[in-house]
Amino acid sequence: MAATDSLMPLDHFDLTFPPAALGAPSSIDEQEALRISNAIDDEIKHDQEARNRRKHREIKVMLLGQAESGKSTLQKQFQLHYASQTIDHERPSWRPIVYFNILKAISMILNEVDDQYFASPDNPPHSSSSPANASSSSSSSSSNVAGTTNSAVADPMWYAELAYLRGKLLPLVASEDALAAELSGGITVSGGRTGVYVRAGWQVTDARVPLSDIGNAPSSRSYTMMNIVGKTLAASQNELKQLWGHAAVVKLLKEHKLRLEEYAAFFLDNIHRIAQPDYLPSTEDILHVRLQTLGVKEHAFNINMGATQYSCILYDVGGARGQRQAWVPYFEDATAIIFLAPISAFDQYLEEDPRTNRIDDSLQLFTTICSNKLLHKATLVLMLNKTDLLRQKLDDGIKVRKYISSYGDRPNTYEEVSEYFRAHFIQVHKRKDTYNRPLYLHFTSMLDTKAMQRIIVNVGESILRTHMATVGLA
Numbered sequence: 001m002a003a004t005d006s007l008m009p010l011d012h013f014d015l016t017f018p019p020a021a022l023g024a025p026s027s028i029d030e031q032e033a034l035r036i037s038n039a040i041d042d043e044i045k046h047d048q049e050a051r052n053r054r055k056h057r058e059i060k061v062m063l064l065g066q067a068e069s070g071k072s073t074l075q076k077q078f079q080l081h082y083a084s085q086t087i088d089h090e091r092p093s094w095r096p097i098v099y100f101n102i103l104k105a106i107s108m109i110l111n112e113v114d115d116q117y118f119a120s121p122d123n124p125p126h127s128s129s130s131p132a133n134a135s136s137s138s139s140s141s142s143s144n145v146a147g148t149t150n151s152a153v154a155d156p157m158w159y160a161e162l163a164y165l166r167g168k169l170l171p172l173v174a175s176e177d178a179l180a181a182e183l184s185g186g187i188t189v190s191g192g193r194t195g196v197y198v199r200a201g202w203q204v205t206d207a208r209v210p211l212s213d214i215g216n217a218p219s220s221r222s223y224t225m226m227n228i229v230g231k232t233l234a235a236s237q238n239e240l241k242q243l244w245g246h247a248a249v250v251k252l253l254k255e256h257k258l259r260l261e262e263y264a265a266f267f268l269d270n271i272h273r274i275a276q277p278d279y280l281p282s283t284e285d286i287l288h289v290r291l292q293t294l295g296v297k298e299h300a301f302n303i304n305m306g307a308t309q310y311s312c313i314l315y316d317v318g319g320a321r322g323q324r325q326a327w328v329p330y331f332e333d334a335t336a337i338i339f340l341a342p343i344s345a346f347d348q349y350l351e352e353d354p355r356t357n358r359i360d361d362s363l364q365l366f367t368t369i370c371s372n373k374l375l376h377k378a379t380l381v382l383m384l385n386k387t388d389l390l391r392q393k394l395d396d397g398i399k400v401r402k403y404i405s406s407y408g409d410r411p412n413t414y415e416e417v418s419e420y421f422r423a424h425f426i427q428v429h430k431r432k433d434t435y436n437r438p439l440y441l442h443f444t445s446m447l448d449t450k451a452m453q454r455i456i457v458n459v460g461e462s463i464l465r466t467h468m469a470t471v472g473l474a
């Protein structure tokens with residue numbers, strides 16, 4: 001019978017041992033084997049605990065929101081707070097991007113000037129001879145904010161003045177594409193209205209990793225290109241200032257026929273400083289720069305809380321519609337989401353879909369974020385951003401109800417409008433967040449460094465406290 005037993009298929013055997021065999025080894029060798037096995041088990045447990053501890057000290061924060069909502073600017077504010085020395089290291093590499101922003105602004109101004117003043121064949125924009133008073137209109141205002149004109153028709157002198165300035169500035173504008181090509185490493189990406197894309201690696205992606213500074217390498221083509229643009233900028237700075245302060249341009253801005261990006265006024269107001277040969281971008285310059293993010297960029301730094309150091313990774317994403325599918329793979333691991341909604345954008349439409357109001361897009365996007373199952377463990381922080389621009393637009397008399405009819409007859413004041421938008425976002429959170437997470441909400445103006453540094457500490461603490469409670473360390 002024993003022979004039959006041994007022929008039984010193996011899976012019919014139940015391997016059982018008497019308890020004594022486990023608890024009481026019968027020989028010295030077995031005792032030693034058990035000791036080693038227990039030691040290995042302890043080691044594995046210890047490793048696992050260390051891994052868990054490390055994991056619990058790792059914070060992953062995603063910055064989400066539509067394009068131009070201020071995500072990369074917030075990332076720079078984090079960098080300023082937690083890794084400020086890296087900003088100094090990066091400074092030179094921002095110089096060509098500042099130049100590029102300026103070239104973009106000038107070409108937008110000249111395009112609009114052409115459309116508005118030179119569209120008729122009677123007024124071709126070709127004259128390049130210096131009119132006797134080429135700068136007379138412009139000298140009346142050193143900044144567009146201050147100077148205004150309400151004349152319903154163009155002053156006849158403007159045509160000659162604008163044509164002259166246009167001719168002087170054309171060489172500068174002509175270098176826009178070449179500089180873009182250098183910055184993007186020869187990759188052409190359709191730029192749209194904003195049109196500032198640069199190759200990955202130009203912008204620092206990890207605040208702890210030193211920048212491989214293309215712009216500092218004296219032999220590089222980028223460096224040569226940047227120097228050419230810098231010299232052309234220095235040579236045309238007076239004409240640039242005249243165009244920027246010209247009554248015709250002031251008029252277009254005042255009538256909202258010319259809409260410039262946020263950075264334009266700041267850089268053009270500071271043109272003489274930027275045109276210096278030894279120009280090095282200030283922190284304020286870096287915060288103002290517009291550089292569209294492509295894909296998902298990681299930025300790593302450490303946060304200390306009490307005696308514990310947390311390693312934090314910020315994921316800064318491209319916010320345009322075509323880029324949003326790239327966010328999803330990062331959701332499951334996210335400790336927190338900081339959602340940015342620019343509430344100044346009530347009178348703007350998406351570049352990628354000109355029928356969609358930008359506030360509406362932000363609300364829809366926030367709805368999908370609140371209800372996304374992959375994000376159910378993430379702490380939610382909402383920043384209603386660009387409050388400085390909101391105030392400015394309301395002070396300029398732009399009416400919310402013209403763009404958002406449901407706003408009705410409510411007063412067009414900052415307090416009412418900001419509260420109206422806040423209520424809408426809170427409502428979305430209440431309705432769509434089935435996990436009943438708290439919502440940490442802040443009104444922000446991302447360029448106000450003093451205020452932002454306070455908010456960043458506050459947000460960091462909220463995220464860490466919630467995280468510690470979740471992983472049982474509180």
Ligand SMILES: Nc1nc2c(ncn2[C@@H]2O[C@H](COP(=O)(O)OP(=O)(O)OP(=O)(O)O)[C@@H](O)[C@H]2O)c(=O)[nH]1
Binds near residue numbers: 070
């Ligand atoms: N005035 C003002 N400008 C801001 C504010 N926040 C951001 N900006 C400016 O808005 C522009 C766009 O900001 P970014 O941080 O590049 O926007 P983003 O969300 O990263 O955009 P994408 O990378 O395209 O998704 C930059 O020129 C910033 O300087 C703000 O609160 N007030």
Ligand SMILES: [Mg+2]
Binds near residue numbers: 072292
């Ligand atoms: Mg960005």
